[in-house]
Amino acid sequence: MPESIPILKNPHLDAMENDYLYHININVVNSRSATDIERRFGDVKFVCLGGTKNRMFALAKYLRHILQLDNGEELVDISESGNRYAVYKVGPVLCCSHGVGMSTMSVLLHELLKLVRYAKCQDPVFIRLGTSGGVGVTPGTVVISKDGYNGYLRNEHEVAILGKRVVRPANFDEKLANDLLRHAKSHCGYDVIMGNTMAAECFYEGQGRLDGASCDYSEADKMAFLQQLYEKGVRNIEMEATMFSSLTKHVGVRAADVCVTLLNRLHGDQVNLTKEQKEDFEQRPFSVVGEYIKSSLCGN
């Protein structure tokens, strides 16, 4: 099925003999013929993304265990020499750290999308596993994102291209989100829901927090804003969903966003969890996504 290989949306790529994926430090040579890149990454079916290197290392270890791929070897960070992002490969799954927010994630995403194109991966799926602030849900609830909302409460993503404002729709793949939810409901002992996700450019003022270095609004203003979000079906706030959904949709690659909520923003701004609670909560997206991947690879 050659049509299931991502072709992306850039005709210039066909003309490039070499493409140095600078930030993940992977050099793609002679991308038009069978290459080393196909041999190294052609089997990739899932690209998992998360904020920190530590969490993606833990995810790689977890997936290696549940997919029974533990050969006893050390997990190697393929992109360590790039000094910015960590990339681990566990069989057909990549686990990649993207840092905090859209700008850092977009750099990685462009390069990983090119990687799966050059490697001729068959219908790869990109899934972000993150942490977030909940809106009207109990801390620990896992939210599978339906649509992304930007800071202006619009279901879209704005990006400045050559000085002009370009607006792209910010929707995740509906079938993938539903499949993830159905699997989760069958095996998870905690709340997993479908909801919209607001992506903010800023953790403090951008999310209506009262505890940033700058704030010129009141508690009442904040609560009115969070209420508006709730009415639009937003159940969590993080810093990536609109860029992630809009770029993957634009280039024709399926994607999902699965985030646990660390607090309920209707009750406060600060994260107050014990180390044990935080570890328990952070494990939840691993379990939701891990079981789905296991089931997909086994053809269930």
Added chain:
Amino acid sequence: MPESIPILKNPHLDAMENDYLYHININVVNSRSATDIERRFGDVKFVCLGGTKNRMFALAKYLRHILQLDNGEELVDISESGNRYAVYKVGPVLCCSHGVGMSTMSVLLHELLKLVRYAKCQDPVFIRLGTSGGVGVTPGTVVISKDGYNGYLRNEHEVAILGKRVVRPANFDEKLANDLLRHAKSHCGYDVIMGNTMAAECFYEGQGRLDGASCDYSEADKMAFLQQLYEKGVRNIEMEATMFSSLTKHVGVRAADVCVTLLNRLHGDQVNLTKEQKEDFEQRPFSVVGEYIKSSLCGN
């Protein structure tokens, strides 16, 4: 001079008994009286920021050497347990990694601004030391930023606050930039210039590159855009300047941006440097800023 302690722009901070700076994992208890935070950080005069942990570790080592503060002890990453940002303290200087782009840097910046406020630091100066793409300058040139330009070629920064577009001016401290330039000219054997800096939300489409996962413009369109930038006095492109200059200016803290250019975008999109060249270039902002700090601390 109590007026030289940063007061920032958030009246809510006065009412907080505790403030947990979540992403750098520093807990500020009872921030209104003399505290542990003042004892630990009250001597800080300079907050240096850069993209990667490795680079900030190297900067901390370099500063420790030239400021003659090397006591033989290991450099400790104060925020290691936060898993996101690295923070090293070398006498009166903090060296902090912010990741790639405005969203990740803004999280750190809000928390560091609150830190210098709680610690009652006297007139602290924030300086970013980065890498960038040059516009019409020889690779290796160091650009000290005058004004920040956003992706719409405007000297401002947009941020969504409670659903509304808030626009703030994006200017760096003029005297600080001039002082840095004058010092650099007196001791650097390479080009150091003052110029405007464009900050993009995206490394690929946001900077007019032809080699992203998505691109629907031509080489001629790109060159016309870069020419427009050049005519506005923009000499380099990175991903932080507008957020950094606008937030620091807004809360009344002096800041500067000192970036080396790794390529000349008028000649191409990809970074093609040897490891040695890259190390040499990355050292240049260290030297420009390090000599300035040394001179400031010695009262020259």
